[in-house]
Amino acid sequence: MNASKSRAALLEFLDYLARKGLMNKTTALSRKAAVNNVLGILDEEEADDVSILDLDDAMMRFRNVYGMKYTPDSLSTYKSRVKSSIEDFLSYRENPMAFKVGRPTSGKKAVDRHKSGESRTSELVAKQLPFTVERATPSASPTILPIPLRADLIIYIQGLPYNLTSSEASKIANVVKAMAVED
The missing domain is CATH 1.10.150 (DNA polymerase; domain 1)
Incomplete structure (x- = not known):
């Protein structure tokens, strides 16, 4: 090799x-x-x-x-x-x-079987799993959205949440409209 x-x-x-x-x-x-x-x-x-x-x-x-x-x-x-x-x-x-x-960690609990047939969480896996708190709301999208504005200009939008509502999109549009100059 x-x-x-x-x-x-x-x-x-x-x-x-x-x-x-x-x-x-x-x-x-x-x-x-x-x-x-x-x-x-x-x-x-x-x-x-x-x-x-x-x-x-x-x-x-x-x-x-x-x-x-x-x-x-x-x-x-x-x-x-x-x-x-x-x-x-x-x-x-x-x-x-x-x-x-390396063993991939899927976040699922590993289970060891004892002689009695009972199951328990493996201490080794429990030590390896990070303690995290899940958010109740989806995080912002890491995707960067290219928007062709003119033939020579592309703008990029980043950080939109996955569950963007129509009213939230309107708020964003209003901010952009406020930045516009007259045609």
């Missing part, structure tokens, strides 16, 4: 995991598709070393170019898959003999 930390070496690593049975083939293919798509926006120089990649920046660029083709949930999943792939790849590069594929 290639010893570099390039995008190509990362893709080769994902193939290796599937081929050797170290990762479910479907999972490896899903990760590979995400890596191909997201890191496909990088030029060759940027793709030479994924260990120094700013994933947030790469995701923003991917979202700006292809965001309209993906839902916010899909973009989040892509980011998670790319991040996990890079982390596993770098862990393998650091120490191939001690490497174990």
Whole structure:
């Protein structure tokens, strides 16, 4: 396997995991598709070393170019898959003999079975799961919406909530109208 930390070496690593049975083939293919798509926006120089990649920046660029083709949930999943792939790849590069594929956390409780048949939450998983408070209202969309205004001008809107109401859209439109100059 290639010893570099390039995008190509990362893709080769994902193939290796599937081929050797170290990762479910479907999972490896899903990760590979995400890596191909997201890191496909990088030029060759940027793709030479994924260990120094700013994933947030790469995701923003991917979202700006292809965001309209993906839902916010899909973009989040892509980011998670790319991040996990890079982390596993770098862990393998650091120490191939001690490497174990990272286990994705889905937020579901892991259950251990005791001899008596009772189930309990695994202490290990409970320690690994972050404590978060879910919002009652949906957060703002990370999608940046391009709006062609004129032949030579495109504006961008960001931060609209997923559940934007008609009256809220009217408020936004009124703010924009207030900024307009007479024709």
